[in-house]
Amino acid sequence: MSSQLENAGGTVLAAVIGLGSMGFGMARSMKRAGLDVVGYDIAPAAVGRFVEEGGRGAATAADAARGADIIVSVVVNGAQTEGILFGPDGIAGVIKPGAVFVSSATMDPAVARDLSQRAEVLGFHYLDAPISGGAAKAASGELTIMASGSKAAFEGARPALDAMAAKIYELGDTAGTGAAFKMINQLLAGVHIAAACEAISFAAKQGLELGKVYEVITASAGSSWMFENRVPHVLAGDYTPRSAIEIFVKDLGIVQDMARSERYPVPLAAAALQMYLAAAGAGMGRDDDSSLARLYAQLSGATLPGTNSKKE
Template structure:
């Protein structure tokens, strides 16, 4: 008779606060791995989607966190994370002693350190664990997670982390370290997207075949992951938001604030941030971050796929 192997994740309760494109995929990945997952989102339709997948839904963050071993918070920034923890119906008052709060929002490292101290005072664990990989990686359980926190926090969170991540980087025992690593990533990502959009629209201004530009550049030294990932949106003229302009308004703003406090120059970040701000001011804030190409087209008269009508309507 074959021996029955017990699933070590079975019986572990995970709450996910924030069921957007990232959080929903993370919740589904944990459920697929055998965790008991309950979700909450301010948009009831997002909760309904997760329940339709066989998950459990909650009416409040506190309701989701009751009896949870792990609470995964997938919101936009530090202020929203603080509200999830300590606001009305916040999870901190509902979590059981020894549970771990996994913070996945992008935020200033100093904010992560402050939240960690407040959580620790309640006999809870805080794992500073920002994420990278996009919605598709979240859905497949193949995120990159940049995490820092105590050994106990990692041990408690391990089943959830293993279910969500293909690459888990354990970056030390101090909250804030994971956040700092994420900000370095965001600096590069934001600048690379801006450079890709500038280059592709400049190619359009030269009258080049943009599909051939994409083919040649992705096989050449000038390629970047962001060029390869974002420029198909430009080629398709499809700016439906997978990652919005406002994300980089926020994130590059954080980088610039951090740099200013350290008296460190970040001229490339500053230039890219101005372009994201301009795109937001032009009404593209909720559109895909590849919309910087649209902004360049408006400024230069370059013609991009799908944008001739848009330019005439403005």
């Protein structure tokens, strides 16, 4: 099998489609691991940046995918992933037989299952492989990947997975399971950020010393990974986006759609989604997701570090 996946020179040829903060780091990690990497992005500047770093660029997604053993798609959602494969300029027709398409976008498991089935019909493999870890871990090749797909899809993707990830969960032999695990994680992450912001601004409203609140809570049963990670942005008054409000508008939207179609109630996720929508509606959609704390402060007259939300 692996001989099919190597080109004449024995080097694995990988295409990366989408060179944003995640895709750029993933492309560099694969290049560093010895893969021959071709990058494409709808923004020519992103391709230029990769070329400056010694990578190879392509003018279209099809040019990048043609002849590749592995195509890693690093776009935002299921609709973009479908567009890349099967849209007007879709690459499905140029992917070589037996190659593997590695999809890292967060999406409804049903969409992942559908895309995988259409891929297999056309003769290439599909690995459902959502990622977790942020831009810094993408750059260092230390992502967490929640993957599912056929044995052939895993085997074909292996050189790329090993280059990109510190931890690869192999969650089953059909696409969709990886996506489902990722959605469970996003439900919790989205609720925990909202809870962290609800709590820290409530502490501010009561005049508590916020640095002390951070110290006590992170050592107590009320802590969460997100409280520990996001509250420092609030304490610094720094809402530069590491991950934006709009990401959770999207991801909790998917959770809500999935839950509605399965007749499963998600009151916590639904309440959190309303807060992300309110923050986006108030103009903070592209700001850091910890901006929910600013929203709570604005609504209540609480004062947070570096903001001017108190009504005077």
